[in-house]
Amino acid sequence: MKPLQLELDRLYGLGASAAHDAAPAAAQGVRVLVLELRPPGGWAELSSVWTGVQSDLGLPPPAIAVSGVDALQLWFSLASPTMPSAGELFLQGLRARYLPQTAATRVRLIADAAQLPSAPPLETSPDRWSAFVAPDLASVFADTPWLDLPPTCEGQASLLRALEPIRQVAFEAALSQLGVMEEVPTDLKLSGLPDMPTSEQGGADAERFLRAVMNDESVPMALRIEAAKGLLGHAKRG
Numbered sequence: 001m002k003p004l005q006l007e008l009d010r011l012y013g014l015g016a017s018a019a020h021d022a023a024p025a026a027a028q029g030v031r032v033l034v035l036e037l038r039p040p041g042g043w044a045e046l047s048s049v050w051t052g053v054q055s056d057l058g059l060p061p062p063a064i065a066v067s068g069v070d071a072l073q074l075w076f077s078l079a080s081p082t083m084p085s086a087g088e089l090f091l092q093g094l095r096a097r098y099l100p101q102t103a104a105t106r107v108r109l110i111a112d113a114a115q116l117p118s119a120p121p122l123e124t125s126p127d128r129w130s131a132f133v134a135p136d137l138a139s140v141f142a143d144t145p146w147l148d149l150p151p152t153c154e155g156q157a158s159l160l161r162a163l164e165p166i167r168q169v170a171f172e173a174a175l176s177q178l179g180v181m182e183e184v185p186t187d188l189k190l191s192g193l194p195d196m197p198t199s200e201q202g203g204a205d206a207e208r209f210l211r212a213v214m215n216d217e218s219v220p221m222a223l224r225i226e227a228a229k230g231l232l233g234h235a236k237r238g
Contacts, residue, residue, distance in 0.1 A: 004153040007160035008119050011063070011077035029081030031165070032116060035062075035091055036071045036108040037099070042142025046072050049098045050135070056097075057174045060164040064138050065120050066145040068130030071108070072138065073117075077165035086175065087111030093178030121151045132159045 008014040012032035037046045046064075053059045053076075063075040076090075091109035099107060110116055120130040128146040166174075175181050 003157035007157050011160060011163060011165055014119055029083050030087055030113050031078045031081050033076040033087045033091055034110040035074045038071045038106045039143055042072055043139040045099060045102060049094055050074060052098050057177055059166050059170055059174060063132050063160060063163055064135060065132045066130060066141045068122060068124035068128050068146045072145050078171060079165040080168040084111045089180040090175055093180040097178060121156055132156050
């Protein structure tokens with residue numbers, strides 16, 4: 001696998017043909033989320049998202065891309081697959097916090113693999129290419145979000161090599177900070193379970209159960225938060 005394809009796979013879970021192919025099916029969730037912004041405004045507005053996720057939410061920087069057509073993009077990498085609904089909530093939270101005055105027609109939130117644009121670089125029309133770009137060059141493409149010449153694969157790989165995916169615990173914390181955590185279905189709420197056992201052995205079993213739920217990344221994030229609340233309440237009663 002070539003260096004660029006390796007980086008696309010490492011960050012976004014895209015296969016060897018991802019640079020020129022559609023996104024894979026998301027049966028197990030998605031590992032890439034894209035926030036796209038069309039002119040006018042360009043990087044002057046989108047940079048508030050790029051900066052904010054790092055300074056406010058403590059997340060690694062997303063990749064910056066020009067669409068090759070009419071938009072600048074932020075590509076968020078997830079270490080663990082997440083359901084499109086959670087990805088959509090994350091992007092909606094970013095838009096609400098950092099782009100509250102931006103017209104809806106200028107913003108596109110992509111959390112569904114079926115709608116994901118092909119990963120750069122890609123020739124979108126004669127002499128127009130999509131590409132990942134460095135932060136200090138993003139403003140150059142505010143009005144012309146494309147490259148006139150094809151970028152080198154090594155250069156694209158080098159840009160991506162410096163990036164890290166968002167870890168699951170950080171993603172969940174960001175959802176909470178953005179105030180967009182999914183509601184827990186009634187039949188899944190731990191608060192609906194019987195009171196925790198009060199005996200020493202029963203209490204230990206309950207604590208182990210709650211900790212196991214809280215630390216299991218395969219469990220829905222909202223339920224893990226409920227487990228953390230239950231563990232806190234159990235500790236207080238102890």
